[in-house]
Amino acid sequence: MAIRIFITGGTFDKEYNEINGQLFFKETHLPEMITRSRVTPEVEVTTLMMIDSLDMKSGDRELIVNQCNNAKEDKIIITHGTDTMAVTASVLAGKVEGKTIILTGAMIPYKFGSSDGFFNLGCALAFVQTLPAGVYVSMNGRYFTWDNVRKNRETGIFEEIFQATPHTSHGS
């Protein structure tokens, strides 16, 4: 079955507006990236919105939830701004079941030479095919479960909130 990609905007898809010198949203680069990646799994791309994740409101998240529930696919990638990616993941976790959902994004816009976006899309596409049903964030070459991830605003790096305890003490 096809993999569904929902676009919500974020740094990933920002363009440079040469008239006013601001970054803005025009169209998603996902179709161009899909072509360039030469993927053979069938991929369906739908743009839900094109916004900064700091501007995402609860109504926007409800829309994403509904789209995930209504999608016929059970493997879903969501491109999303990094700042509130973990928030949307936690909203989805309570309301969508039986699907593997990967949220991903980029620290640098795809159109910048140094962007991590194309790499991140590769990670997300691989994780969505191999992880069991659940909601995950994929950034920095890793995946995180929705309930144990945050973006470190100072470093720009995604990290776990709680470190796994390597040796569970027993008997105490």
Added chain:
Amino acid sequence: MAIRIFITGGTFDKEYNEINGQLFFKETHLPEMITRSRVTPEVEVTTLMMIDSLDMKSGDRELIVNQCNNAKEDKIIITHGTDTMAVTASVLAGKVEGKTIILTGAMIPYKFGSSDGFFNLGCALAFVQTLPAGVYVSMNGRYFTWDNVRKNRETGIFEEIFQATPHTSHGS
């Protein structure tokens, strides 16, 4: 534990020689790609050789086998030319056990604007963290087990040799 990346060359790392107009190998671009990807899993890169996979001989493959067996890591990515990637995968499958090994490469050199290499590295890094021990080829956004993969030379696309039988015989 760290992820090991072994470099063997292939299209991935080809450069343009401006003196003679030929493509050639200089140095691997993997360290630059790792930096750009902002990965947090620890990654160790070792260049084993820098050759076209059509020039790879059995001695070269023995070297790769030995390096995989001697590596302390049990998650290994091998960058490799696409033409004989499946051959090397089958050699590794018989001689390395208990490790997840992903072979990947690129159809277009990383230094070309349209390269698939950075995306493929993302896929490989995700698959090596999620697939069970075994030898796999990752290209075109998919993974293939070593015993059921070939490169279609006419299309440049990796595909399964045997299609999975969708309807298992009934009545037996």
Added chain:
Amino acid sequence: MAIRIFITGGTFDKEYNEINGQLFFKETHLPEMITRSRVTPEVEVTTLMMIDSLDMKSGDRELIVNQCNNAKEDKIIITHGTDTMAVTASVLAGKVEGKTIILTGAMIPYKFGSSDGFFNLGCALAFVQTLPAGVYVSMNGRYFTWDNVRKNRETGIFEEIFQATPHTSHGS
């Protein structure tokens, strides 16, 4: 004799700050561009400031004037934000004599894939070698004398203020 390049900032040299999502100045890309261009004329690069041209004050322009007068070279390129490039050109025109000075910039930062900056540098380098002493703006593949140029803010295109009258009628 060498060609002098003075850096003042502008869109040309803007980078993307991945922590706060803003465009900012880090270091000039000119040395990298010079290497990539494979130019053989000797080129000396000096960074005078790294600012938006809308933030440029009269003291900044005095500094540029002084640097142009003090430079031993008589061929000078100045990289500059596009918004007030014509203003700086007119200040220079009254205060620097006997030198060919070309102001240039970019509509899109060099680090964006679609930047015009590298092309514009080529134009500026060619114009500075062929035009007589004077102060010029070079953008959009053309050169303009300092007293007949403006940036059209709506289109982002540089244009003449006064059209040359092609056929001056006399005697009729």
Added chain:
Amino acid sequence: MAIRIFITGGTFDKEYNEINGQLFFKETHLPEMITRSRVTPEVEVTTLMMIDSLDMKSGDRELIVNQCNNAKEDKIIITHGTDTMAVTASVLAGKVEGKTIILTGAMIPYKFGSSDGFFNLGCALAFVQTLPAGVYVSMNGRYFTWDNVRKNRETGIFEEIFQATPHTSHGS
């Protein structure tokens, strides 16, 4: 009046063939480069041939001569492989008069990230607007008259055959 650009091929326009791993010619990138450069002078692009300049024969050069003579424009840029650029320049010099003709090319294909091609186009466009009638080669940020230029095959750099004598001795 418009500037005419004649395409003849060369490194400039080479693409990577992902099926056989060879460099080849598909279509010229000039229209894309013209758009990206945001030039306002009117530019007309015509593809005459798409070949390596080492494969260029006298018939091909006759075709170029005829096209230059028949063009209504008197400012002409010719994109050309670097290896025999000087040969074509010398053929043109004897057979086209009253026009400014600039031959240029690239050491690295435009589609490679490190290409000098876009810069070289900027130089050529500026030189064609400022140099008097004659045939010139523009590479490495300079221009050369047709009768005093060669490509140094070892360094890949264009240079003068005869150095200008800086102090002409008099009286001896």
